[in-house]
Amino acid sequence: MFPLDEIDNIFEAAARSRVFKNREVLLPDYVPLELPHREAEIKRLAEVVAPALRGERPSNAFIYGLTGTGKTAVTKYVLRRLEELAKARGSSVSWIYVNVRQRETPYKVLADMGEQLGLRVPFTGLSIGELFSRIVKRLSKLEGVYIVVLDEIDFLVRKGDDVLYDLTRINEHLPRAKVSLIGITNSVKLVDSLDPRVKSSLGEEQLVFSPYNAEQLKDILSRRASMAFNEGALEEGVIPLVAALAAREHGDARRALDMLRVAGEIAEREGADRVSEDHVYRARQEIERDKASDVIRTLPLHSKLILAAILKASLTSPEGRATTGEIYDAYRQLASSLGLEEVTLRRVSGVLGELDMLGIISSRVISRGRYGKTRVVELAVSPDTVIGSLSEDPTVGSMVQSMSTKGLTGKRGRATS
Incomplete structure (x- = not known):
């Protein structure tokens, strides 16, 4: 059995990290107070959803872009601010977020939506039609604007677009509440694969996010690193190296932040005072290996x-x-x-x-x-x-x-x- 005192030493070393100040700001689900180099996309999405403040249903929207280009972060950033302003003005605006890839099936996607609306949904036992009817019944008792975000929507389309078609027509059944859809996808070809009826309803507005370049990634990494690491914990070449590697391979800010975080974790495990370029190269290998394995297993x-x-x-x-x-x-x-x-x-x-x-x-x-x-x-x-x-x-x-x-x-x- 692994000695308890060695486990204690690991925990104590982590508690007094010489590398990290706040590791959480490098995690994928962290949404910063500022989103640099996405000002145009923020402005465009804000324009799309702004009618909600007048009690009107915003147009449905598709957001395209490669992984790690800020699609999810911008969407949450804008909708959180929209909800805050609506509350201050006495308007009823809410948003529902579902990561389709994590929910796996159309049933689970609808169940997640229903639960965020206050429904108690059984794990199994209902047909998709019955579950959709319960969501409609619940919304029929509500007022205001509801913006439903379907992140990685392509995973829902692969299961068939019947549920998506029903969602684009949901307002026909609602006397007072209004529902708008935002689909987020990595595939620019997704719309072409949709049923024409869904395509015409869902693709009312389209936003495209381009990959970050090396200078933009360097700026993003520098801002996060100032919050994540202790002063002097990064060698001078670490951030330029991570930015260059990420820009050359994918322009993915999320993976760049992951690379920086894992490099810090490797340095921390070794008891190092500073994160070096060698730690970055090793982090890159570790991330690539783990990412491919996780994808294949699922x-x-x-x-x-x-x-x-x-x-x-x-x-x-x-x-x-x-x-x-x-x-x-x-x-x-x-x-x-x-x-x-x-x-x-x-x-x-x-x-x-x-x-x-x-x-x-x-x-x-x-x-x-x-x-x-x-x-x-x-x-x-x-x-x-x-x-x-x-x-x-x-x-x-x-x-x-x-x-x-x-x-x-x-x-x-x-x-x-």
Whole structure:
């Protein structure tokens, strides 16, 4: 058993950190009092929701942008201020926030909405139609404007857009309350995949958030670091390095802040007085490894099978990559060996697009001369990361482990850890 006095030493060392002053300001859910370099987006969203102060329903809105470009922070920032002003003016304006990805299913999304409206919703047992009817009944007894924010709305669309369609039509059933929707997504192509009826209702206003550049990230990191770290705890080159790495790879402020936080945590665990550039590089490796593993573990079964097919096809290819057709053939073999009904080639292509967006694979179209063009796919993370994550799945785990024992992992292609 681990000695209790050593546990006490760990806790005491953390309590008197020589690195952190307030670690929480670097966490993803922290919304600062100021949002630098997003003034134009704040102004535009404020203009969209301002009619709520007059008791009018604001237009529905779609907010696009890559991960970590401030979409969620700006939305919460504006809506919190809107609610404060409404309360001061005696107006009834409220907002409801649901992270669709975390809620997983349409039922849970509606349940979360219902609970924030004061409904008691059973964990299971109701149909989606019945749950929606209860939300409508609850809203029918209320007055004022309600702004519903559906963050990572693409995860709801993937389950079908029936619930989304019902939400865009909810005002038809309400005598006094008014509901406006704000959808937040990383995918600029999402609107194109919607039912035309949903598309026309939900896409009334559209805001696009561009990635941060290195100078903007440096400014954001400097502001947060002044609140998060003790004076002198960061070596001079740490913030410029984190900003440069983040801007070069993704322009993602959230991941840049994560990198800075994890670098500080590594330094703290080692008992260092200052965070160095070496701590940053190690933090970057740790974040990339953990992020890919977490994403892979939460994939649906057939997405895991398709990823296993990519692993098998790419590692047996001299170039370390495979075409969509080769991946589909490998996927069909894996599904058949498990006695599962296979999905269509079109659905496999859709999953490949999702995996590409998540950064697990990379794909591009190449020309084969007179044979036309074809799409080739390769892993964007190390095969060991894929094998380790998929091996935890009870359905595909043994199959993936057998790939490893047959020596497929001797080839690493172009994947990076």
